[in-house]
Amino acid sequence: MNNDRFEELLNKFFDDDAAEQDISEQEIAELHAAVTESQNRRARFQEASRVNVLLRETLLEQTEIQSLSQNYLPRRKPTRRQIASMAAAATLLLCTFVSFRLYQTVIGSGDIVGTCMSVSGGVEVFVIRDEKQHRATPGFELHDRDEVICDSQTQAMLRLTDGSIVSMEKNSALRMTDAPSKIKLLRGEAYFEIAPRDALMPAFEVLTGQSTIEVMGTVFSLIASQNTELKVYEGSVTLTRHRDKAQVEVKSQQMATSDDLSVQELGATSLDPIKVFPTDDLTLDRGEREKKFQWLKVEGKRRVTYLKFDIPDQREFRFAKLRLTQSVDSGSGTLRFHTGEHNQWNEADLTATTAPRPLKEVAVHRGVVARGQVVEVDVSEVAARPGPVTFIVTLDQAGEDDIWFGASESDTPPVLILH
Structure with a gap:
């Protein structure tokens, strides 16, 4: 396909003023193949998609303003x-x-130092603030000195105001000591993706009962128990033991503990994460293929999303998380994640007849999914084994509460994170 043909298909695909039938199924398949096969055309498609979203939002705002203006009725001058x-x-x-x-x-x-982005599992995350207990749901704002607690069935993902992400595991607790530059991990395990910090910013610190971890932007996990166990996946981390102020630098793909400060290489069976992107993902709208393939849409009794991943046969994984990012329409309700009864489908031939039926519910996410929010659920039960796996995502709400996530063709694709 030459560039002129690609631009022609791109314009037809994003032309909201034209009737949907102006671009045929064959042309959509042709465009999809071009986007999939070329990184440059994928980037061009993503750029056009972002512009299209901005135009949609501007049009909606203008429509609302016009509606308010038309509904305005002049009133009589009020009396004294x-x-x-x-x-x-x-x-x-x-x-x-x-x-x-x-x-x-x-x-x-x-001050507000972060937000609870997602809750999965038992759906019970509590925040202790001023000696009062609050139930945290997605969108719950976190304040300095808040204590966040996950119970034995629940995991949570937090986003700090500096862009860093903290994924809390079951039976974990942390305190926003001086966030977003300092956090204390009280117990349990947490996974940290620290946003890069410039030279004028203080190092990001994580405290445990035995040690302090200082970073300037990296990815690592911590376990706080009788000792501190540190695993670094990207960048480098300084581990300082409290009792004698002894320090050690732990680099990418290394681990250390606070008891002896010895640094070891992460072995083949370590917890360093692997990101797997879907081989196929698509939405069926009332049984018909969604033409806007850059989005994955879920809506009660109408839209169902299908994702297929191929789990690599490299090693045994301890747990797995499925991460989706809200793209255009925010919404609310209960998202349910099921495995599919089979994996014999792909984007090109998915129909209501060939689509796998839901087999087993493996995760639930409840609450509001706001603009740009990341929904992360634990799917370790089925995604820790090698080979293909299908996830089916549904929403119980319809109408204005539908939710749109980024598809694999977007700049916020779904990802399966394996540890």
Whole structure:
């Protein structure tokens, strides 16, 4: 395919003013093949997709403004008595607001330092703030000095305001000591993806009962128990033991513990993560293939998403997480993740007839999925074995609560993270 033909198909695909039948199934397949086979054309497709999303959002805003303008009805000039009543009400509201802000200042727990992005498993994550317990759901804002607790069935993913991501495992707890530059891992295991920091910023610190870990932007995991166990997957980390201030530098693909500070290479059976992207992913809309293949859409009684991964036969994996990123439409409800009864399908021939039926529910995610939010669920039960595996994603809500995730052709593709 030459570039002129590619641009022609690209324009037809993103032309929202044209009727959908103006681009045929054959042309969609031709465009999809071009995007899949060429990195340059994939990048061009992703750029066009981002522009299309911006245009959609601008059009929606203009439509809402126009609707408000049309519904506006001029009213009669208020009387003096009405003005006095409104002024009294406004004064009362202002006093209430000021009192509430003063109350917040007295008992508040500090600045907002992060957000709970996702909860999976038992769906019970608690936040202790000012000696009060709150149930954290996706979108819950985290404050400085908050203590976050995952129970024996639950995992959580947190995003700090500096862009760093913390994935908490079951039976773990941490405290936002001085976030987003310092966190204390009280117990259990957590996986850290620390955003790069420039030379003027302080090092990111993670404290445990025995040691302090300092990084400037890296990926590592920690286990806090009687000793601190550190595994570094990218970059380098400085581990300082509290009792004697002894230090050791742990580099990529190395591990160390706080008891003897000896550095070892991560072996073939270590926990260094592998990212696997889907071989096939597509949405069926009322049994028909979704033409906008750059998005994976879920909606109750209408849209179902199918993903297929090929788990590499390299080593045994201890756990696996499926990560989806919200792309366009935010929504809410209960997302359910099932395995498929078979893996004999691909994007080119997926129909209501050939699509696998749900076999077993392996994960659930409840709550609001906001713009740009990452949904991460534990699928270790079925994704730790080598070979193909199919996931079917459904949502119980319909209409305005539908959710769109990025597909493999987008710049926020689904990913299966294997440890």
